[in-house]
Amino acid sequence: MDHLAPIRRLAAQPVDIAGLFAAEPDRLARLSLSACSIHADLSRLALPAAGLELMLEAARAADLAGWRERLFSGAVVNPTEGRAATHTAERGSGSAADTLAATRSAAAADALANRLRRDGTRHVIHIGIGGSALGPALLLDALGRDGDGPAVHVVSNIDGEALARAMAACDPATTRLVIVSKTFTTLETMTNAETALAWLAAAGGSRDQCIAITARPDRARAWGAGEVLEFADSLGGRYSLWSAVGLPLALRCGPEALAQLRAGAAAMDAHFRERPLFRNLPVLAALADVWAAHGQGQQSRAVFCYDERLRLLPAYLQQLEMESNGKRVTRDGAPVAGPTASITWGGTGTDAQHAVFQLLHQGTVVGPVEFVAVTQPGHQLPSSHHRQLLASCLAQGAALLKGRTFAEAQAVSGGDDALARAKTFPGNRPSSTLLLDRLDAETLGALIAFYEHRTFTAAVLLGINPFDQWGVELGKELANAMLAGTDLGLDPSTADLMARAGL
Template sequence: MPNSAIAAIAALPQPELKTVFDTDPDRLSKFVLAQGAIRFDWSKTHLTDAAMDEFLALADARGFAAQRDALFAGAAVNNTEGRAAEHPAERGEGNPESVARAKMLHSRMRGLIDAIEAGALGDVRHILHIGIGGSALGPKLIVDALDGDGVRYDVAIVSNVDGTALERAIEGFDPHATLIAVASKTFTTTETMLNAASAINWMVEAGVDDPYGRVIALTAAPDKAIEWGVDETRILPFSESVGGRYSLWSSIGFPAALALGWDAFESLLEGAAAMDRHFRLSPPAQNAPLIAAFVDQYYARVMGCQSRALFAYDERLALLPSYLQQLEMESNGKSVTRDGSPVEGPTAPITWGGVGTDAQHAVFQLLHQGTVLTPVEFIASIEPGHALDPAHHRALLVNCFAQGAALMQGRANDSDPARAYPGNRPSTTILLDDVTPETLGALLSFYEHRTFANAVLMGINPFDQFGVELGKEIARSIEADGPRGFDPSTMALIDLALGR
């Protein structure tokens, strides 16, 4: 059925985007869906009623409803590692026992935040958060997006093992007034632990009394944190069943909860929970994450598009493309199905993007006139994030909407082909009422469930990430045993750069 469904969709007549509203006057009502404070508009894509029917049949054949139920029930949907994927439980949606545990751990986190605010850990004006991957990307996005609401501490989030990143992060920080949050699920992540050790040395050299007493550990391995030197009262655990790239809702979100305030963090969780309920309870034909996955599958598997572009027309969401790169490509960048068989057709496209209007002057040339078809996603907010002249925000939104219209309509120019625009290029628009903790939570939850829905439609497991392990394993072997048995190029590079 899966291959035949894609073949059936490919055999359908493909509409010309510039005429879709003429041939279907009801298109706007069919392919626009409002959920809470977010409006999803797929009307400028090639999705049709007939294609929707085929995709709905594909979702049914793949057991979408049952797999969605298994996700929220806390079943072992991560079959290769024998684990559940319980990030929804962090928002209050899922297995009751897991929800209760998440609430307990959130209460523990709030208690520590209250203690910090009351001065129990001394003077705290700066937060140095050290993690990598999902342990850094999520908190960094949240703090950056919502700092206009009043960040109460200086926050620096470091992920790169390059010492330059750490030096720049602590520049201007007073080590005597800095709190270090070390975020690592296993508390053994090489890059994170090296950065953490260097941060401790920075405090020691500055004469800080008891530098380990200024460390908060965010981990699913509390024993490892204690062994490293963190006091048990300063450890904020989270569940082993919460994957790194889905972990910002857990204690990994500590720097955001501390910097933005608990009310903001709680609103973030509530917004995500509302999207959880929409995804769990809405029928497939009115389910925003699933419909978005249909669009993704149309362009990746039917039309062979190898990338999709995302442009945030809001400076507050500047880090969203980077966040989604990990979420989408680490989750669905696979080549085998859940049972280990070769996957049928392409899986995750390359996610890339930027911020409008900057990107218009950099990459939109390719999108409008290049030979590579790339589906585009625009994200904008009705309300601005600043108090300057409203002309700023009006110009921003006008540009956003104009780009989608131009991609769709194109413009002929027989006398000067260099100035011709082929059009018929798809785009989706996601319009927020405002960038608030609640809407941001809902948006990120939407992307998580969209990623899961794509995985179900392709028959793959989105919750493991073995592809990142081989390079790390080789790096460890070089450090431990020296360069042995590598190809001549690698040997020469190691010898030249490391002097071995």
């Protein structure tokens, strides 16, 4: 059943966001919500009260509550692979078997982290790709500056330059390799692993310095990894940082940091599972996302983090949201009736203000803009830095809404009408703000879990499976065939490019 058909019938009807505050006296209270040290203000999005009611009806009709319970209970929510999705079990919510396995895996990772933090290991090269690299990199960049453990270098790109830079920063005698691959067959990861192993061997090292993190421990042991940490086959890569894949954070900052990360996520799990839909932070955000795409025809969503420690969050969200919900068929294989995942992009404030905000304020592409900021700074420099940062963040949201009329622009243009038109801002552009009380492991865990549940909620509304990713496979298959010299019968352009590239 197409639960979003009533919303699409309203598509492209303009919404006067500023006017909504006058028409809906309770708007700010209704669309602002605090949970797990995160305050979300969604009131400046183009979502009127009537639209929100339609979205809530769609969520009930799609059985969001039932799918949510399936997720937390360990039932199958990934039908194309016949699997549960057990990332919540890594933080304590799942079937008894899943949570027990997660607890044992966490204990093994903690023990290894404690040992390596004591044994003279100074550097770790963490090799993975996709969720096996994006999550650990985000955690390290956000929380690792003041860690007292080994320096961790995350390598994902098959481009040898990435691995060469990491190896140049390390002494092989005091370096460990952490190789993360769910199947332990990922081409980029295994190629990088073999090259890094050869670098170790050239200096007298061995496979004993290699730690494998995988859902296929048999393959890792056959490869010769010195130590193996296992995670569940039902744990998707983009949801895996809660498992042993989060080892880099435990190495750098201690196992307690990874435990606090999980605790923050568990708090958001409880909020998502227990709160009613209309006062549920991930649900409200997802309803607004789907409304923007289906009710307003806006399929671009920008995320700007006004905190240097969160500079990798937009890249992390790109995989989480677009790999999860970038689908063209429903769970049962039928074509989707409307847009699915938006194009997620973004950057870091205030850098982005001097780069892409021109398009946001005066360009012809309109879509929701999400600001993420932290009340407390992460440094001890003069307070002027953080005050300017927060003022810039809040001012951008206000400017997107307020705009500048032609008459106002004339007043600052010396009577030059052409210049006044260039200085006119249409305004009425949607934005939301997430304001974190602080940025520590617990709050970061809650923030990431918020985005996970938001993505899941949108998937339920759309009727799609967010836990498979068949779209990444075809390109891999063709690349492998090219390397093997197989005649693929490809188009003339690709054949010519292969010849020019020497393939």
